[in-house]
Amino acid sequence: METLKPMPRTETMLINVGPQHPSTHGVLRVLVELDGEAIVRAEPDIGYLHRGIEKLCEGRTYHKCLPLMNRVDYLAGEANNLGFCLAVEKLLGIEVPKRAQYIRVMLVEFTRIASHIFWMGTHAHDLGAMTPLFYGFREREKIMDLCEMVSGGRMFPLYFRIGGLAGDLPEGFIPAAWDFVKTFPEKWQDYDNLLTQNEIWKERTIGVGVMTPEEALDWGWSGPMARGSGVDWDLRRDNPYSSYQDFDFKVPLGTKEGDTYSRYLVRMQEMLQSNLIIRQVLEKLPPGDIRVDDPRISLPPKEQVYNDISSLIHHFLLIEEGLRPPKGEVYQAIEAPKGELGFYIVSDGTGQPFRVKIRAPSFVVLNSLGKLAEGRLLADLIALIGTMDIVLADVDR
Amino acid sequence: MGIEEHLGYNILTTTLEKIVDWGRKSSLWPATFGLACCAIEMIVTAANRWDIARFGMEAFRASPRQADLMIVAGTVTKKMMPAIERIYEQMTEPKWVIAMGACACSGGIFDSYPVVQGIDLYLPVDVYIPGCPPRPEGLLYGILKLHEKILKDPFLTQKYRDKLQARQEAA
Amino acid sequence: MHPAAALVQGKFPGEVVEVTEFRGDTTVVVKPGRIKEICRLLRDDPQASFKYLSMVTALDYHPQSPRFAVVYNLYSHKNHDRITLKAFLADGAPVIDSVTSVWSTADWHEREAYDLMGIRFKGHPDLKRLLLPTDWSGFPLRKEYPQRGQ
Numbered sequence: 001m002e003t004l005k006p007m008p009r010t011e012t013m014l015i016n017v018g019p020q021h022p023s024t025h026g027v028l029r030v031l032v033e034l035d036g037e038a039i040v041r042a043e044p045d046i047g048y049l050h051r052g053i054e055k056l057c058e059g060r061t062y063h064k065c066l067p068l069m070n071r072v073d074y075l076a077g078e079a080n081n082l083g084f085c086l087a088v089e090k091l092l093g094i095e096v097p098k099r100a101q102y103i104r105v106m107l108v109e110f111t112r113i114a115s116h117i118f119w120m121g122t123h124a125h126d127l128g129a130m131t132p133l134f135y136g137f138r139e140r141e142k143i144m145d146l147c148e149m150v151s152g153g154r155m156f157p158l159y160f161r162i163g164g165l166a167g168d169l170p171e172g173f174i175p176a177a178w179d180f181v182k183t184f185p186e187k188w189q190d191y192d193n194l195l196t197q198n199e200i201w202k203e204r205t206i207g208v209g210v211m212t213p214e215e216a217l218d219w220g221w222s223g224p225m226a227r228g229s230g231v232d233w234d235l236r237r238d239n240p241y242s243s244y245q246d247f248d249f250k251v252p253l254g255t256k257e258g259d260t261y262s263r264y265l266v267r268m269q270e271m272l273q274s275n276l277i278i279r280q281v282l283e284k285l286p287p288g289d290i291r292v293d294d295p296r297i298s299l300p301p302k303e304q305v306y307n308d309i310s311s312l313i314h315h316f317l318l319i320e321e322g323l324r325p326p327k328g329e330v331y332q333a334i335e336a337p338k339g340e341l342g343f344y345i346v347s348d349g350t351g352q353p354f355r356v357k358i359r360a361p362s363f364v365v366l367n368s369l370g371k372l373a374e375g376r377l378l379a380d381l382i383a384l385i386g387t388m389d390i391v392l393a394d395v396d397r
Numbered sequence: 398m399g400i401e402e403h404l405g406y407n408i409l410t411t412t413l414e415k416i417v418d419w420g421r422k423s424s425l426w427p428a429t430f431g432l433a434c435c436a437i438e439m440i441v442t443a444a445n446r447w448d449i450a451r452f453g454m455e456a457f458r459a460s461p462r463q464a465d466l467m468i469v470a471g472t473v474t475k476k477m478m479p480a481i482e483r484i485y486e487q488m489t490e491p492k493w494v495i496a497m498g499a500c501a502c503s504g505g506i507f508d509s510y511p512v513v514q515g516i517d518l519y520l521p522v523d524v525y526i527p528g529c530p531p532r533p534e535g536l537l538y539g540i541l542k543l544h545e546k547i548l549k550d551p552f553l554t555q556k557y558r559d560k561l562q563a564r565q566e567a568a
Numbered sequence: 569m570h571p572a573a574a575l576v577q578g579k580f581p582g583e584v585v586e587v588t589e590f591r592g593d594t595t596v597v598v599k600p601g602r603i604k605e606i607c608r609l610l611r612d613d614p615q616a617s618f619k620y621l622s623m624v625t626a627l628d629y630h631p632q633s634p635r636f637a638v639v640y641n642l643y644s645h646k647n648h649d650r651i652t653l654k655a656f657l658a659d660g661a662p663v664i665d666s667v668t669s670v671w672s673t674a675d676w677h678e679r680e681a682y683d684l685m686g687i688r689f690k691g692h693p694d695l696k697r698l699l700l701p702t703d704w705s706g707f708p709l710r711k712e713y714p715q716r717g718q
Contacts, residue, residue, distance in 0.1 A: 019480050022429050026436070029478055032554035048477040049433055051571035052509030053716075054684075055708055059715055067506060090487040090591050093594075118437070124652050137444040144441075155437060156529060162625040192712030217620045217645070231645070238648045328590040331652060333622065342622055344641065359623040393433055396699055460690065476701045510708050510717030 026392030042373035050396040057356040061322025070156040076115040087332035087343035089323040099288040100164040101243040105283040109274040113335035125385035130396040149178035164291030192195040205260035220364040223339025228254035228263030235335040322351030422547040424453040425496035432471025435498035438530040449535040461487040472500035473513040570594040600655040618642035624677035626685035630711040636662040666692040684709040
């Protein structure tokens with residue numbers, strides 16, 4: 001007589017990671033199907049921070065879109081504005097004065113360092129290393145102070161205008177910037193000492209999230225993600241904009257594994273290269289105008305507005321109707337800290353854009369989370385979300 | 398040494414209310430509820446320069462059951478609203494809500510289709526902190542105002558009697 | 569003319585409607601019928617080598633007809649240059665083939681275009697709403713949709 005032993009019934013478990021979760025860097029929900037601890041399928045569910053920025057832009061003049069653009073990638077506030085301003089300037093067919101271009105480069109590189117520091121701090125924090133966050137924020141606060149010096153806003157300086165800058169650099173900015181540039185490499189060494197040769201860090205990041213270069217391009221990866229997989233591509237070097245061709249910097253490439261550790265190394269090196277670019281800007285900063293001298297694009301100086309009727313009319317029209325680019329469409333991409341940030345602007349000749357499309361790097365990278373997470377452990381999911389350096393406002397817009 | 402020297406072997410007279418309120422305000426534990434950009438300023442407030450641990454609040458609890466303060470930091474979208482309501486309900490009494498930033502107070506610059514124009518349409522807010530984003534000092538000032546509010550809170554009297562009555566009437 | 573535009577015109581002469589250049593950007597307006605083959609040509613051709621799709625988006629030209637257009641922006645790492653493809657769709661129920669089989673990254677771009685503009689992509693593995701709640705009705709980026717919602 002046989003006794004039938006019931007077979008243990010195994011099922012996969014479907015759980016929710018987020019939208020409120022300490023490690024998802026924002027309101028991201030990942031539906032994970034687990035077989036024990038191993039992930040069978042992971043599907044990100046986004047849209048919890050969709051604010052309708054593209055629709056809002058259609059009802060505003062080009063200048064009034066700038067505060068919205070700042071908040072697309074909130075960790076690197078000013079870098080988004082550079083992309084938008086360059087796109088509108090391309091539409092208008094104007095070139096901004098050299099001094100303004102150099103200052104723009106400097107601010108964008110500062111925000112790149114700030115963004116990478118924040119990434120490093122939160123990525124390490126998720127994986128258990130709480131110290132780099134506090135060390136990194138020490139430097140990030142100095143950068144926030146510099147941004148505040150320039151325009152009053154810490155995360156969102158809103159300093160760029162279409163046609164140049166809002167105003168010239170204040171007194172005290174250049175010495176403070178030099179101070180930062182000179183002391184940053186040894187502070188960087190602190191972060192490097194904490195993480196790069198750390199056994200636990202290497203254990204958690206090596207081999208996690210491997211992507212070959214061909215797959216990376218197929219999935220639309222750009223910026224540090226693509227460079228971590230070995231794709232030698234940097235929009236600042238290959239399609240230069242805003243005088244990046246005047247500066248001498250290296251583009252760090254990852255190791256041949258193309259894993260999380262490789263991307264970590266790329267972003268760490270990028271911080272040092274950004275510091276180098278800022279040093280060159282400070283050394284070579286030319287004197288000159290900071291705004292294009294065209295009254296149909298830039299606001300005339302206040303003294304003229306108060307004394308001269310034509311300046312008053314230009315001022316009024318610029319604020320009321322906005323600047324009016326010719327009919328047409330352009331696509332302008334910049335190398336934002338997260339990757340290729342592109343703006344596709346369609347103009348119908350009026351002062352308000354017909355359509356603004358923001359090509360957000362985090363949106364594209366998050367698409368491949370499902371592919372990267374298959375077969376890994378649940379703890380690796382957190383490492384993957386961290387290495388992708390997503391900002392939910394960038395994903396959802 | 399320290400405080401024992403000054404206090405000595407003494408008796409402290411106070412009301413139970415005051416001591417409980419003092420305990421509550423001195424260790425408010427926020428639930429991690431950063432939604433958007435204001436969350437960054439909230440994290441910065443908890444970091445080294447504006448150390449929120451001075452107020453006993455560095456323990457941001459991920460589980461709402463262990464938290465008593467919800468700092469709604471960032472834009473609230475209609476898709477996120479059910480999650481926010483559920484988390485608010487899961488927090489145990491007494492609980493407070495701070496609306497941090499222009500978006501949580503009133504929708505902010507995002508006057509568009511998916512955005513809830515202010516979290517106070519759904520939740521009772523105790524302190525509103527305007528700013529886009531408010532500086533860390535602004536957040537700390539708002540938290541100190543909340544501390545003042547808590548110190549005035551009669552924990553066994555009117556507020557809870559009202560809630561109890563409302564619940565009994567609903568049932 | 570941009571060499572890639574000339575390539576498309578050479579291989580698919582009946583599909584190209586117009587080639588425009590504006591501020592250094594080339595836009596090739598094509599008919600939507602054979603968009604997958606055109607994309608595959610641009611990706612696989614060894615000279616053009618557009619292995620990277622930057623974005624797929626949709627435009628609404630209401631009240632003009634044709635009303636909807638789908639725009640693709642491609643980048644070639646070999647030549648460090650870009651090209652834009654544009655296809656105008658029929659008004660009533662805009663449909664176009666999905667290019668997810670050409671570039672995997674088109675997945676979410678097309679879902680977003682469906683979600684916000686209502687364009688259906690034939691052959692997409694999982695075409696459902698992405699950014700808005702699943703029970704949302706209406707397509708917000710269309711011109712008649714009010715900014716504050718319905």
